[in-house]
Amino acid sequence: MRSSIPQTAIVIGSGIVGAAIAYFLTRRGIRVQLLEASAPAAEATGAADGAVSVASKRPGPMMVAAIAGVALYRELEHEGLFAGLFKSRSTFIVATSDEECAVLEAHADALEQAGVRIERLTGGALFEVLPALSPSTRLAVQVHGEGHAIGYQIVHRLLTADGIVVDRHTPANALLRDANGRALGVETHKGQIKADVVVIAAGTGSATLLGLADILIPRKGQLLVTERAPRLNAAFAGSIMSGRYLMSKGNRKPGAPTPARGLGLVIDPLVTGQFLIGGTREDHGDRRTNDIGAVSHILADAVALVPQLVHVRLLRSFAGNRTAVLDGLPLIGRVPGLDNAFVATGFEGDGICLGPIVGRTVAELVCGEAPSIDLVPFDPARFKSGMVAA
Template identity: 55%
Template sequence: MDGRGGKSVVVVGAGIVGAASAYFLAQSGFRVRLIEAKAPAAAASGAADGAVSVASKRPGPMMTTALAGIALYRQLDEEGLFAGLFKQRPTVMVAEDESEVESLTGHADALAGEGMALRRIEGEALRRYLPDVSSGVRLAIEVGNEGHAIGYEIVRRLIAASGVAVERDTTVHGLVESASGRSVAAVATSRGRVEADHFVIAAGGGSADLIGLSGIVRPRKGQLAVTERSPTLNAALPGALMSCRYLLSKDAIAGAAGTAARRFGLVVDPLRTGQFLIGGTREETADTGNDLAAIRHMLASAVRLLPPLARLRVIRVFSGVRSATRDGLPIIGRMPGRDNLVVATGFEGDGICLGPLVGQAVGRIVAGVPSELDLRPFAPDRFGQRSLVA
């Protein structure tokens, strides 16, 4: 994989996927221009829960890809690129009533069937393992070897290591077709036309119109909250607490109702700062605001699960709008009919986990090198070809 033949690449979008793509392309010798409508990590990557996790995945391509994503985080942490940014810890899924126990047991069986190392904890062992959780919790399933990373910190590290300057406040209005009609010649931006040999569209929700998939890539909002520091309580949690309701909210459990305008899950994540991140919602809207009813519901659920949280102040609430796809799978690959156009979008809540891995895969696609990942389930042409040019 070598771009030192003078090949140039324009990457559109400086979230985690775009930043990782720029990093791996630059490492391979390509001349990279990174174009961003606002600022790095200004959208979903800067308003994410930071889960580097496979616990909530159902068996299939997303689980396989998430496992590879976690492995790359560990590798880049050991190599120093992510040093100090990646916190390794388990995810602990919990159930509070009989129906949740049944659902969580089924989910755990599915994970175990894929070779995941799990630990089932209940009874007195559960009380010792999670002394601060509600007495109503009846079952815990620990998923080991997972982690957490703050999105904007990873983006900042990737961009700095790439040596690529971000062209901020530059909106891409469309793609300009080459004379042959088989490739893209340039992107039309608010600062003029930018030409290159290759183009990567990694603009999250802004990708849909550019690649002709409006209505297939759609916005999905999540609201979250952050508490003040509580080092003692934080240290007592072995990892992120994930309520069975979270699995139901994202359809990780078969039979979950997946079309409500607003769905609530619950994750209480002990951050390395000593704070707690509490989330969240899944809402079919592009509105970026928080609302009191949602925050109240989230916090009440968190206190019910972990009662000592009632002593802490919430110091920040925020929301992020992620790009989701119609079939729940991201879009990764070369666009049909455009031999120099690669797209990587539609990750919803999995962008932090998958971002570095996808950036690495994008670098290989652009270089014409076979990817180590099976990207066929994520192929852009599964939705049919549409008009792509301005």
């Protein structure tokens, strides 16, 4: 534990994780300088689906962290910080094949064991709740107590709540450190910036600062947005997630090969009356582009699951990169070899859900408080040999 609270901190990255860290440090009276290579929420946060969800999380530490993450959203919404930004709803995971049913049943058991309130729906009960689904749907698991939040709106609220200013177009090029195992600050094209503490939350940009180019992976995702279809939208009691989405995130049978392109399906009814439909998980490709193969596949799967979508026009498609870690768990904690440097990165598609809880937890760690979530599974030291600070 740290013996005293630092007076100044540099936070690198103003996506939802970096913004949350800056917010919770500022609330503790620490003067924060928030550095950003481009603009707030310009990368993964701005291209996210907005799911504040436990439903798709892998059993174990990610599911446990997500439960705490959803609870914090509700707490901050009740307190007013997230007022008007957090929409409470259920998530429905649905299965249409034997393989999906088997994966979904096992996942439902894991959710129950973690204390998540779920309900299994079959037959008439299923279609009474979800009348728009294809008759081929065999099983749905309703995950209660979920939610939705738009990433860039959350970032804006976190930054403006305490007047946090972002130094835009100021990437951190290198960490400054002394011979005694302490970070002094960072090197930028504007010169050196120094502080008592440095926190790295720069997504894929964290790889260069930490020497983890082979550990932090840019993983592309493609998403689609439809026109407004209020009547069909109103028939959705929550977000619809195909069992295939669980498999695209790694919930496969042991020994099954990992596909070059993971194709899942989530159909998200937005408050605008539109639908957000996704998506892919790809370790290759230009993050700025969509391709007809992926878009066609996603649309075909969506129409197969919700036939009435055939009458709804696609307005636009977009893509973005999410930062993943080689072993599937984010890096959260102290940078090995540096007493006063911390990292929080590698959340892939879970950053919106986990951003605020990670922000609070990192602030607690910096200030020597007991962390809100168990950080042992996410300890960056598991990749110590690859880090520049080691």
